[in-house]
Amino acid sequence: MLRIQTYRSKKRRFCVIQSSGSQTTVFNPILSPSNGKPSDSKKKSNEAALILIRHGESMWNEKNLFTGCVDVPLTKKGVDEAIEAGKRISNIPVDMIYTSSLIRAQMTAMLAMTEHRRKKVPIILHDESERARAWSQIFSEETKKQCIPVVTAWQLNERMYGELQGLNKQETAERYGKEQVHEWRRSYDVPPPNGESLEMCAQRAVAYFRENIEPQLLLGKNVMIAAHGNSLRSIIMYLDKLTSQEVISLELSTGIPMLYIFQEGGFIRRGSPVAPTEASVYAYTKGLAQYRQRLDDMLQS
Numbered sequence: 056m057l058r059i060q061t062y063r064s065k066k067r068r069f070c071v072i073q074s075s076g077s078q079t080t081v082f083n084p085i086l087s088p089s090n091g092k093p094s095d096s097k098k099k100s101n102e103a104a105l106i107l108i109r110h111g112e113s114m115w116n117e118k119n120l121f122t123g124c125v126d127v128p129l130t131k132k133g134v135d136e137a138i139e140a141g142k143r144i145s146n147i148p149v150d151m152i153y154t155s156s157l158i159r160a161q162m163t164a165m166l167a168m169t170e171h172r173r174k175k176v177p178i179i180l181h182d183e184s185e186r187a188r189a190w191s192q193i194f195s196e197e198t199k200k201q202c203i204p205v206v207t208a209w210q211l212n213e214r215m216y217g218e219l220q221g222l223n224k225q226e227t228a229e230r231y232g233k234e235q236v237h238e239w240r241r242s243y244d245v246p247p248p249n250g251e252s253l254e255m256c257a258q259r260a261v262a263y264f265r266e267n268i269e270p271q272l273l274l275g276k277n278v279m280i281a282a283h284g285n286s287l288r289s290i291i292m293y294l295d296k297l298t299s300q301e302v303i304s305l306e307l308s309t310g311i312p313m314l315y316i317f318q319e320g321g322f323i324r325r326g327s328p329v330a331p332t333e334a335s336v337y338a339y340t341k342g343l344a345q346y347r348q349r350l351d352d353m354l355q356s
């Protein structure tokens with residue numbers, strides 16, 4: 056069973072961003088601009104878009120090494136995948152971005168946003184110290200409206216792969232047997248040696264999602280999460296109510312964004328937008344269709 060921290064409804068009323076360590080920042084959300092540009096979120100909405108994206112190919116994906124919490128950058132192919140993912144979601148509103156603290160997820164989020172038609176600038180919030188917070192302030196309200204806050208959270212990091220980190224996946228399967236390695240990689244509750252099982256990964260990733268990201272969705276904020284194969288598998292298990300058996304066969308490709316609509320407290324899976332011109336995606340909700348229309352109008356004028 057998933058063990059998820061109980062979540063107090065009181066928290067849902069505040070924009071509280073909890074990031075690394077014990078520090079909690081009260082964030083003043085970037086409000087909808089009033090300059091005729093498309094408003095990305097509605098203040099009083101019970102509907103919001105949620106985009107999940109696994110990072111593009113990393114240099115250790117390419118070498119077929121167990122990566123886990125080792126901080127490895129994207130390959131050239133991974134960069135291209137992130138840009139391609141950005142094209143797929145270029146018409147979906149994004150008000151806030153959450154990434155893990157690992158560079159491959161952060162690169163993916165940033166590269167994807169270079170393709171977004173709204174052309175807001177993603178800005179990483181630094182709260183590692185009081186000084187880091189103070190020194191990264193923006194002093195123009197107008198500029199703030201054209202930015203997207205990016206929250207980095209270690210809780211969204213890849214599952215810690217223990218003593219498998221840095222080992223070749225093929226060689227490990229030859230040494231310990233395919234079945235054992237498959238169990239370590241895909242089972243719900245069997246941890247790799249000295250590492251995290253998916254269940255342990257869920258205890259931090261899903262708790263973070265529920266405590267920090269769901270409140271934003273409830274406020275009508277459209278959110279993108281750039282994270283990892285297993286931290287996202289645990290979140291999808293929660294969103295899609297998968298059993299510990301069903302999650303075994305859940306595989307995520309690198310760089311493919313997945314869209315959910317958050318509506319009346321529930322999540323509706325909408326697959327992956329295939330191209331910016333994929334009409335059906337924008338017909339999912341009236342809000343998305345209207346957003347896209349406003350983008351078209353803005354870019355024509």
Ligand SMILES: O=C(O)[C@@H](CO)OP(=O)(O)O
Pocket residue numbers: 116120121122123124213216240284285
């Ligand atoms: O090596 C890793 O960290 C992960 C994701 O790339 O691998 P796996 O497919 O075994 O979960």
